[in-house]
Amino acid sequence: MSSSPAQRERRDRMLKAAMKLAAEGGYDAVQMREVADDAGVALGTLYRYFPSKVHLLVAALSSRFEQAEAITERRPILGDTAHERVMKILAGTTVSLQKQPQLTEAMVRAFMFADASVLGEIEQVGDRLTRMIARAIAGSPDHGEATEEEAAIIRVIADVWMSALVAWANGRSGASEVEKSIDVAVRLLLPD
């Protein structure tokens, strides 16, 4: 049941190959046969690890957020108000995602396109995002229990952020509008 080192490496290679292809050509360029080839595994193996292209790309997004989350875990987040701290985290992550537009496009579109069968991976992404925002609000790495109201606010902020990324990914809006959207939402939802 648990995975051997060889299996972890295989999984990494597949994810890495997918992200490389995505970074170069976006969603459409991530072709399952090519991912398998580049990762040096058989097509069937790729499908054993990731039941579909969407699973694969959402897993990639999750791993990307894992990094982002790790950063916020290391040290307290700077900023005097919850607003400032949340913006610091989200704007920072946004900028980092925007450095690889095609990769972001691929992952975000997969995330939004995902159906019920991808629930596990989707919730993983959602949970990571929730924890990041919760920490930013609290201002410290340890997560005090969020109230129901706080949880709802966090969900709204996460929704706005993902939607803004979608709009950016498909060319509807520019980088500055993404930041603007988040800023409005955060400012109004988390008044100083």
Next chain:
Amino acid sequence: MSSSPAQRERRDRMLKAAMKLAAEGGYDAVQMREVADDAGVALGTLYRYFPSKVHLLVAALSSRFEQAEAITERRPILGDTAHERVMKILAGTTVSLQKQPQLTEAMVRAFMFADASVLGEIEQVGDRLTRMIARAIAGSPDHGEATEEEAAIIRVIADVWMSALVAWANGRSGASEVEKSIDVAVRLLLPD
């Protein structure tokens, strides 16, 4: 350049066929060959009108919002506060969409999956949504110019609503959570 009555009818038949299939089986059940058959047109004709399955389904969403918008245009929206009025419109539309879960799933997923080539249709949907919310805020059918801040707030509300629909469409959340999400966002963004 302009379209003849026959063409409008053809377009309607194709949209209707797509929506029927979607209503019965969701996104996957909308198969282009079958849409063409059911609409009584050749596959090539379907593609002449709608360059892709996503275009087709986003156009369907747009037509659905057109109805919703028409309703809000007819009479002033009831409710004492902007919050009440916006909730009335959005919750009402949500309930109506939820009566055909599979159709909604198909349209919403297409909308979120859409790439840059669908920009026109996407903006149409966005504009309709924006106008509806703006009217609900204003409380009357005539649209006073929205301030920049109002526009940003409207965008955030629309984002939250679409995200909530996505979560509902793929089974992550139930009907009540959709309403809850919107309510939190609207309450905080549009304090009485």
Next chain:
DNA sequence: CCAAATAATAGAACCTGTTACAACTTTTGG
């Protein structure tokens, strides 16, 4: 009304995600 342009049709072909399967390799429990 006619010729050119435009639209529609039927059908095959193509591409890529997904599935199926038979042979082979690695891991695991005893």
Next chain:
DNA sequence: CCAAAAGTTGTAACAGGTTCTATTATTTGG
């Protein structure tokens, strides 16, 4: 160490979105 189980491979086949083409209406400008 061995047999069973689980994992991997390579390849073929299938499915549905999309493209292409030759042919046949239909529309339109003169």
